[in-house]
Amino acid sequence: MRTRTLAFLLGAVWLGGCGVGPSHCGGLGEPVCVTVTIPRGATLEDAIDSLVAHHVITSASMFRPYARSRGLQASLKSGVYALPAGAGWRHIVAALASGRGAEARFTVREGLTAAEVGEVAARQLHIPKDSFVAALSDPMALDNIDLGMVPGDSSVEGYLFPTTYVVPVSLGARNLIRLMTKEFEQQWRPEWTRRLDSLKMTRHQLVTLASIVEAEVRYPPDREYVAAVYHNRLRRGMALQADPTVLYAHGRRLPRVRERHLQIRSPYNTYQHRGLPPGPIGQPGTASLEAALYPKQVAYLYFVAQPDGKHVFSETYAQHLASIRAIRRPRPSATRRPPPPGP
Numbered sequence: 311m312r313t314r315t316l317a318f319l320l321g322a323v324w325l326g327g328c329g330v331g332p333s334h335c336g337g338l339g340e341p342v343c344v345t346v347t348i349p350r351g352a353t354l355e356d357a358i359d360s361l362v363a364h365h366v367i368t369s370a371s372m373f374r375p376y377a378r379s380r381g382l383q384a385s386l387k388s389g390v391y392a393l394p395a396g397a398g399w400r401h402i403v404a405a406l407a408s409g410r411g412a413e414a415r416f417t418v419r420e421g422l423t424a425a426e427v428g429e430v431a432a433r434q435l436h437i438p439k440d441s442f443v444a445a446l447s448d449p450m451a452l453d454n455i456d457l458g459m460v461p462g463d464s465s466v467e468g469y470l471f472p473t474t475y476v477v478p479v480s481l482g483a484r485n486l487i488r489l490m491t492k493e494f495e496q497q498w499r500p501e502w503t504r505r506l507d508s509l510k511m512t513r514h515q516l517v518t519l520a521s522i523v524e525a526e527v528r529y530p531p532d533r534e535y536v537a538a539v540y541h542n543r544l545r546r547g548m549a550l551q552a553d554p555t556v557l558y559a560h561g562r563r564l565p566r567v568r569e570r571h572l573q574i575r576s577p578y579n580t581y582q583h584r585g586l587p588p589g590p591i592g593q594p595g596t597a598s599l600e601a602a603l604y605p606k607q608v609a610y611l612y613f614v615a616q617p618d619g620k621h622v623f624s625e626t627y628a629q630h631l632a633s634i635r636a637i638r639r640p641r642p643s644a645t646r647r648p649p650p651p652g653p
Contacts, residue, residue: 472593
């Protein structure tokens with residue numbers, strides 16, 4: 311996963327009202343922001359050394375008495391700050407004393423559901439989960455962003471791009487969702503849109519399929535083959551019978567999908583309903599999007615997972631049943647040989 315410093319997309323954090331914030335750094339004719347880390351337990355002298363080293367200030371000897379007179383020695387807050395080079399001393403002191411301008415890393419791995427992303431946001435950014443979940447269907451979070459979702463679908467499930475972000479610590483739920491969906495838009499490639507025409511799929515359908523592939527695959531080389539199975543089954547009008555959609559219908563991760571779990575009545579249950587579910591079941595990464603767009607050209611219609619996470623693929627149901635029996639067949643335990651007799 312790549313690290314994305316995306317504070318420039320947001321106008322949510324300002325440095326002491328000076329009119330220079332992360333959303334105004336680095337543009338034409340605008341100051342460049344630099345990242346300054348103030349470690350926990352750092353002294354004022356440590357902070358001043360860091361500010362000088364990053365060219366936020368030019369004179370430690372002149373800034374030191376000013377900062378002391380403003381009480382920064384006692385009020386200094388640790389954190390990672392995005393500060394504009396050449397900013398006024400008053401605004402630098404205000405930022406370091408209040409924590410405004412501080413940044414945090416926010417990492418979302420591939421395959422998480424939107425609700426699980428909310429749990430990560432609560433842990434890493436201290437955004438209340440209920441606020442995040444409410445913002446998932448807030449039209450203001452998608453202001454000026456067209457994700458191509460189906461009419462009536464207000465959830466951004468599938469479009470919260472998984473990667474590592476560096477964001478202001480004061481970021482709210484709505485702005486975080488706007489940031490993540492905007493990153494999805496930036497990662498989507500023009501050639502992928504052209505590819506949709508040959509697949510006869512909408513982007514929403516493609517993202518939905520990619521999210522299932524993401525949830526299904528543990529062994530990366532299997533991605534394109536799993537995607538091929540689903541494409542082949544869709545073309546034949548077969549039910550996808552994808553276990554991850556059943557888990558999504560239950561609203562929680564289960565240790566194992568059993569026969570009783572398949573009885574849940576939900577449009578996301580692809581054992582009961584042919585075709586794709588109504589929408590994505592998680593956040594697919596680039597690899598799964600590409601696999602769904604460019605599946606392997608194979609005739610497989612079935613697969614079964616082995617204990618190590620790799621899949622065995624089959625073209626016929628008879629072959630599939632044989633693969634299942636082979637995987638479930640107890641392996642003979644190794645017989646321990648007695649030690650050789652002593653002299």
